Amino acid sequence: MCGIVGLFAKTRSVEDSLGKLLSDMLVIMSDRGPDSAGVAVYKKSNGNKIKVTLQSEEPSADFPKLNSYLSKQKNLKTKLKINSTHAVLELSEKNSNLIINDLKKHFPKIRLMSTGSNIEIYKEVGAPESVVERFNVRKMRGSHGIGHTRMATESAVTTLGAHPFSTGKDQCLVHNGSLSNHNTLRRELQKKNISFETENDTEVAASYLTNKMSTGADLGQALELALKDLDGFYTFVVGTEKGFGVLRDPIACKPAVLAETDQYVAFGSEYRALASLPYIEKAKVWEPEPATVYFWEHNR
Amino acid sequence: MTILDLKSLSLRHVNSALQNASAETNWVLENPMGKHAVAAGLKESLKVDIKGSVGYYCGGMNKNADVVVHGSVGPGVAENMMSGSIYVKGNASQYAGASAHGGTLVVEGNSSSRCGISMKGIDIIVRGNVGHMSAFMAQAGNLVVCGNAGEALGDSIYEANIYILGEVKSLGADCIEKKMTEKHKKLLTKLLAIAKIKNLSSKDFRRYGSARSLYNFKVDNTY
Numbered sequence: 001m002c003g004i005v006g007l008f009a010k011t012r013s014v015e016d017s018l019g020k021l022l023s024d025m026l027v028i029m030s031d032r033g034p035d036s037a038g039v040a041v042y043k044k045s046n047g048n049k050i051k052v053t054l055q056s057e058e059p060s061a062d063f064p065k066l067n068s069y070l071s072k073q074k075n076l077k078t079k080l081k082i083n084s085t086h087a088v089l090e091l092s093e094k095n096s097n098l099i100i101n102d103l104k105k106h107f108p109k110i111r112l113m114s115t116g117s118n119i120e121i122y123k124e125v126g127a128p129e130s131v132v133e134r135f136n137v138r139k140m141r142g143s144h145g146i147g148h149t150r151m152a153t154e155s156a157v158t159t160l161g162a163h164p165f166s167t168g169k170d171q172c173l174v175h176n177g178s179l180s181n182h183n184t185l186r187r188e189l190q191k192k193n194i195s196f197e198t199e200n201d202t203e204v205a206a207s208y209l210t211n212k213m214s215t216g217a218d219l220g221q222a223l224e225l226a227l228k229d230l231d232g233f234y235t236f237v238v239g240t241e242k243g244f245g246v247l248r249d250p251i252a253c254k255p256a257v258l259a260e261t262d263q264y265v266a267f268g269s270e271y272r273a274l275a276s277l278p279y280i281e282k283a284k285v286w287e288p289e290p291a292t293v294y295f296w297e298h299n300r
Numbered sequence: 301m302t303i304l305d306l307k308s309l310s311l312r313h314v315n316s317a318l319q320n321a322s323a324e325t326n327w328v329l330e331n332p333m334g335k336h337a338v339a340a341g342l343k344e345s346l347k348v349d350i351k352g353s354v355g356y357y358c359g360g361m362n363k364n365a366d367v368v369v370h371g372s373v374g375p376g377v378a379e380n381m382m383s384g385s386i387y388v389k390g391n392a393s394q395y396a397g398a399s400a401h402g403g404t405l406v407v408e409g410n411s412s413s414r415c416g417i418s419m420k421g422i423d424i425i426v427r428g429n430v431g432h433m434s435a436f437m438a439q440a441g442n443l444v445v446c447g448n449a450g451e452a453l454g455d456s457i458y459e460a461n462i463y464i465l466g467e468v469k470s471l472g473a474d475c476i477e478k479k480m481t482e483k484h485k486k487l488l489t490k491l492l493a494i495a496k497i498k499n500l501s502s503k504d505f506r507r508y509g510s511a512r513s514l515y516n517f518k519v520d521n522t523y
Contacts, residue, residue, distance in 0.1 A: 252413055252431075255375060255393065271353050271374060272334030285353070285372060287393055287412050290432065 003029025003149035006267035019140030026147040033149030036162035038123025053113040116170030148174040168210035170241035177233035243297035252290035307331040
């Protein structure tokens with residue numbers, strides 16, 4: 001069991017309160033996933049800058065070291081925006097690639113959570129409320145966001161095992177369920193020189209979608225292909241720079257509820273997660289069909 | 301009439317009050333907020349109005365009580381119901397009426413996958429559509445669908461009657477269309493009346509049930 005929530009803002013007022021609404025939805029899903037939690041928040045982009053979200057087990061030691069390393073790099077002029085165990089760097093695309101390579105070499109203990117023009121991922125082990133508090137998620141603004149509460153079933157309870165998983169720029173995936181052919185798929189992707197951080201099945205699904213999208217498929221097409229290639233139980237919520245998508249496997253054992261109003265589209269593993277949203281009583285509320293791709297994108 | 305607010309009272313408090321209530325009393329539950337197991341395990345002939353949408357297992361194991369949900373219900377509404385009725389004004393999620401032995405479940409909207417799974421005597425009337433694998437392993441009772449049915453309707457059905465007005469996407473193993481006799485039309489007319497459906501006629505429905513070919517071991521089915 002796991003809990004998933006998602007919120008896609010259609011208005012400025014929902015964007016302004018996205019962090020608060022998403023946090024409240026997430027905390028209600030605590031009993032579906034009490035061991036770890038995470039959110040991906042799609043914030044306003046800063047021109048052409050790329051946001052690199054990092055995580056460290058020992059932030060008080062690692063982040064100052066990284067800051068002093070950054071200050072010695074010519075023309076970089078950037079500092080970490082530290083948020084508890086996570087930190088965000090804003091860089092040009094070229095510099096972000098350089099720094100990510102440097103990190104692997106000089107700071108192997110610092111982990112890469114996500115990169116992209118909008119996405120920031122915050123995830124940790126612990127009760128969802130403590131994760132939300134730790135990163136002050138309630139104060140965040142954004143165009144859309146995805147959250148996950150984890151009850152681990154097939155890989156360790158660690159920060160990297162928590163969701164969302166991000167394997168491509170501005171992409172992320174959260175998952176409720178378990179895949180049965182992830183080892184085979186992982187080996188196939190490894191042959192294409194794709195590397196993995198964990199033994200987790202969801203990371204394989206995320207990499208699979210990223211791989212399909214990097215070879216020409218749009219998100220809708222990638223999800224259609226996933227229906228054919230992924231075996232097991234899943235309700236997925238996938239985030240991209242522009243919006244989010246929902247997919248359930250053909251058996252559809254894992255629960256899912258969608259709600260839409262003029263102001264937002266919301267996803268919850270259960271209606272409980274949506275019950276406190278504004279004007280929910282006037283929303284169109286429905287259960288997404290099995291093996292059917294749903295997708296919402298911002299056109300602004 | 302007693303009003304209980306699930307925003308201020310714990311679920312255990314509310315369910316305990318209902319489970320120990322005297323027969324022929326009326327109850328209103330406010331702010332259910334998608335909570336699980338609301339009005340589960342009722343024993344007496346109560347009238348319970350739930351003002352909003354609920355989560356898993358609403359009205360589970362019900363005996364005698366008449367429950368109306370003024371909203372939608374999560375998975376497993378009326379699971380293991382013995383008697384009484386549950387009337388859902390919105391939609392129902394997965395496995396509505398699972399394993400229920402008796403009573404009546406009415407869903408005004410749609411009911412998703414596995415509606416009536418392993419039903420053992422309940423009457424289920426759905427005004428909208430039902431999802432895939434509905435009446436899976438059904439043993440007794442009636443499933444009436446005024447809309448369409450998804451894939452593998454009545455898969456591995458033992459007994460029970462399925463009445464469908466709309467399209468059936470596909471039939472499951474051992475489920476076949478059967479003749480609609482006068483006896484069946486009469487029964488269906490009664491069920492439609494219970495669900496207060498006046499604009500539909502039993503003669504427009506088709507009936508499905510068990511071919512009974514899985515009852516006995518068949519050597520052809522071995523590998």
